[in-house]
Amino acid sequence: MLATPASEGDRGVKILVVDDYPTMRRIVRNLLDQIGFKDVEEAGNGAEAFEKIKVSRYDMVISDWNMEPMTGLELLKHVRADAALSKTPFIMVTAESKTENVIAAKQAGASQYIVKPFTAETLKAKIASVVG
Amino acid sequence: MTVAPQAQPAPEKGLARIAGHVAAISGEVDRLLGMPMGTAEDGDRLSQVMAEMQGMSKLLADTRAEIVHLSPPPTGLGDTLDAVVDETEQAAMEIMKQAERAQAASGRLTSGASTDTKADLAEVDDAATCILMACAFQDITGQRIRKVLSAMRSVEERIATLVALMGIRQEDLPQDAGGAPAGSDAALLNGPSSSAEGGLGQNAVDDLFN
Structure with a gap:
């Protein structure tokens, strides 16, 4: 269990976790x-996520990259292109770890970039940095 | 020529077709070799042509033999890998389920909400044992993957032999075969990369990102 008290993180923050692997969604949800x-x-x-984002407002999106039919990068671009959603913090959590991937995500407007496999501390630190 | 049944998978059908063509050409060469010789004046030219045709015939026979050996092994390698995907997912789910059981029990103990301390401690212990047992998947999946690897290596060796036999050189290969155009989003879908393949660690990513 992480050292952080359970009360610290939650400030009514609603998070959308996007990944094609249920195991990864469960890990992120647990952390x-x-x-x-x-x-x-x-x-x-990405497509399922974007439908949800359009209907219900999320304070943060934590998304994988390599998914079909819409990738996490495309989802990020859609979110950034929508005036009502463009400020949503977006953390990319992905096994894609090449320099060109990190640069492409940064250029598309990702708030943070986490490489899989990651530690609980990394996820915590990146969330803290985008929630402030 | 053996006609491949309709139900066979595409690569096998393709191989059978190529093998069939090779056999047909080989037969044609043999037929030409068996034709009566021309006049004495043509003798030298004919014997040269014959030598070349014999060389071609042998090459085609060797190629055919290699292609026949390239046919996919009887046990489906794809099925074996599918089983690995299923087994690892099941194991991951079981491990997470047990870890969450331990977290819940330990949470009750830490917060003082536990109504039966001994039972909650036993729950943590039991969950840990279940996690250990679930890790047995590594043995089974490891064996399955090794089986696939050994089949792939043998196919790889046969293809290398075939390529050498046909005298195909590196410069004969088409450039950028099948890859996504450089600079496109699709070209960024590399999947996991080791550090040798240019994959970055979290610290290096942070340096680039922040």
């Missing part, structure tokens, strides 16, 4: 729960 984020929803790809 978020431990650091106090209880309001978490899931989507299995």
Whole structure:
């Protein structure tokens, strides 16, 4: 269990976790729960995520990259292109770890970039840096 | 020529077709070799042509033999890998389920909400044992992957032999075969990369990102 008290993270923050692997969604959800984020929803790809984002407002998106039919990078571009959503913090969590990937995500407007496999501490630190 | 049945998978059908063509050409060469010789004046030219045709015939026979050996092995390698994907997913789910059980029990113990301390401690212990047992997937999946690897290596060796036999050189190969155009989003879908393949660690990513 992480050292952070359960009350620290949650400030009514609603998070969308996007990954095509249910195991990864469950890992991220568990870590978020431990650091106090209880309001978490899931989507299995970029297209499903974007449908949810359009209907319901999220305070943060944590997304994988390599998914079909819509990738995390495309989802990020859609979110940044939509005036109502463009400020949403967006953390990319991906196995794509080449320099060109990191640069492309940064240029597309990702708030943070986490390489899989990651530690609980890394996820916590990156969330803290985008939630402030 | 053996006609491949319709139900066979595409690569096998393709191989059978190529093998068939090779056999047909080989037969044609043999037929030409068996034709009566011309006049004495043509003798030298004919014997030269014959030598070349014999060389071609042998090359085609060797190529055909290699192609026949390239046919996919009877056990489906794809099925074996599918089984690995299923087994690793099941194991991951089981490990997460047990870890969450331990977290819940330890949470009750830490917060003082536990109504039966001994039972909650036993729950943590039992969950840890279940996690250990679930890790047995590594043995099974390891064996399956090794089986696939050994089949792939043998196919790789046969292809190398075939390439050498046909005298194909590196410069004969088409450039950028099948890859996504450079600079496109699709070209960025590399999947996991080791550090040798240019994959960055979290610290290097942070340096680039921040």
